[in-house]
Amino acid sequence: MSPQETNQFPNNTEVPEIVIARLPQYLRVLHTISDSGIDVISSLQLGKQMQVTPTQIRKDLSHIGRFGKQGKGYNVGYLATELQRVLGLNKNWHVCLIGIGRLGRAILNYPGFAPEGFQIKAAFDIDTAVIGQTIGGLTIQPIDDLKDDISKHNIKIGITAVPSNMTQKVVELLTSYGITSILNYAPMYPQVQPHIKVRNVDPVLALQSMTYYLNRPTNGAEV
Amino acid sequence: MSPQETNQFPNNTEVPEIVIARLPQYLRVLHTISDSGIDVISSLQLGKQMQVTPTQIRKDLSHIGRFGKQGKGYNVGYLATELQRVLGLNKNWHVCLIGIGRLGRAILNYPGFAPEGFQIKAAFDIDTAVIGQTIGGLTIQPIDDLKDDISKHNIKIGITAVPSNMTQKVVELLTSYGITSILNYAPMYPQVQPHIKVRNVDPVLALQSMTYYLNRPTNGAEV
Numbered sequence: 001m002s003p004q005e006t007n008q009f010p011n012n013t014e015v016p017e018i019v020i021a022r023l024p025q026y027l028r029v030l031h032t033i034s035d036s037g038i039d040v041i042s043s044l045q046l047g048k049q050m051q052v053t054p055t056q057i058r059k060d061l062s063h064i065g066r067f068g069k070q071g072k073g074y075n076v077g078y079l080a081t082e083l084q085r086v087l088g089l090n091k092n093w094h095v096c097l098i099g100i101g102r103l104g105r106a107i108l109n110y111p112g113f114a115p116e117g118f119q120i121k122a123a124f125d126i127d128t129a130v131i132g133q134t135i136g137g138l139t140i141q142p143i144d145d146l147k148d149d150i151s152k153h154n155i156k157i158g159i160t161a162v163p164s165n166m167t168q169k170v171v172e173l174l175t176s177y178g179i180t181s182i183l184n185y186a187p188m189y190p191q192v193q194p195h196i197k198v199r200n201v202d203p204v205l206a207l208q209s210m211t212y213y214l215n216r217p218t219n220g221a222e223v
Numbered sequence: 224m225s226p227q228e229t230n231q232f233p234n235n236t237e238v239p240e241i242v243i244a245r246l247p248q249y250l251r252v253l254h255t256i257s258d259s260g261i262d263v264i265s266s267l268q269l270g271k272q273m274q275v276t277p278t279q280i281r282k283d284l285s286h287i288g289r290f291g292k293q294g295k296g297y298n299v300g301y302l303a304t305e306l307q308r309v310l311g312l313n314k315n316w317h318v319c320l321i322g323i324g325r326l327g328r329a330i331l332n333y334p335g336f337a338p339e340g341f342q343i344k345a346a347f348d349i350d351t352a353v354i355g356q357t358i359g360g361l362t363i364q365p366i367d368d369l370k371d372d373i374s375k376h377n378i379k380i381g382i383t384a385v386p387s388n389m390t391q392k393v394v395e396l397l398t399s400y401g402i403t404s405i406l407n408y409a410p411m412y413p414q415v416q417p418h419i420k421v422r423n424v425d426p427v428l429a430l431q432s433m434t435y436y437l438n439r440p441t442n443g444a445e446v
Binding site for chain 2 (some may be wrong): 015022023028070085086088093095106107110111112113116149156158180189197199200203204206208210212213215
């Protein structure tokens, strides 16, 4: 353990998962700010970009270290570098994809993963009509190869794009081979052990969080 | 305003946006619980399903009303119904989609929207090779039809699936026609007025929130 007061991983104190989930959003916004030539930003300005209160920002960032002095604002570059380090984004991560339907194909061709350090190294399906096809530079393999490929390619993250009724089974297969981080595209929540992290790409949840605002009696009138 | 103490929209007190974003997740989990025949659930059990603390659950739900008594647990059906009402999910919402590339096609064929009350009523592109095609039962229209169709179909939500460098422009077009809720699939954050709600479907952010755990010195050892 580091003797520093502002420890990255304070003893026994987990950084709340909901805070961890927000940190990449801070990083994204900081990169945009940095690209526009701004070096220092106040929590008020950063909050405006993130659509959260300055207090929330100070609270969130206090979990991972001490950044900025009261009234001085944050050093954009330093904060971004620290966030990258804490989140493990200063290295590349190898990913496998299971399920090569229409969505799986869009995922294989998605241009956003590689520049951010996420490389899909292997893709799997159970459909013999799909196995052997080359999509996005990868040859689709039978699911039986999964175990060996995870080891061979040092794969740490699995993406599931299979139908809902197969997702739990595929997630269990991945975790049985040592995968602890899973990005799930199916509209269901797989059940996993506490040390397994699952994130659900779920556009319906996103839509459902906006209808609240559409549904308000004050809709359209508030500032 | 309702005279009730537990007002749905307390005067001047906004429910935090981050809480609103979690409520659909509660609803999803409650439906799963209900489907398995459970009528009452403790905040401990609900927290386990949601992977958050019972305290967090009680705090989140306190924003929208009073549910359950200390030690009694939550009535699953009642809580789900109230969440649906608060979130405006007891009605259908009409949606338009802009950008009919590979991703747009996957979105048009996504089976998860309609059962949840989100109906894509119109789809638009600028590519004359795409306009006129029928995908997922919809004929792709030129973007020039957008304004009239929003009004004609009572569309309240826009989905953008255009390239990053076109997204800001398309978002501004939508908001200029009165759309206040936008689901954006491009890997960038559009800048909008405070009363406009944008949700980003962003798989990279989800991946980046898991590498934190993969990157920890204790990874694999913690319980």
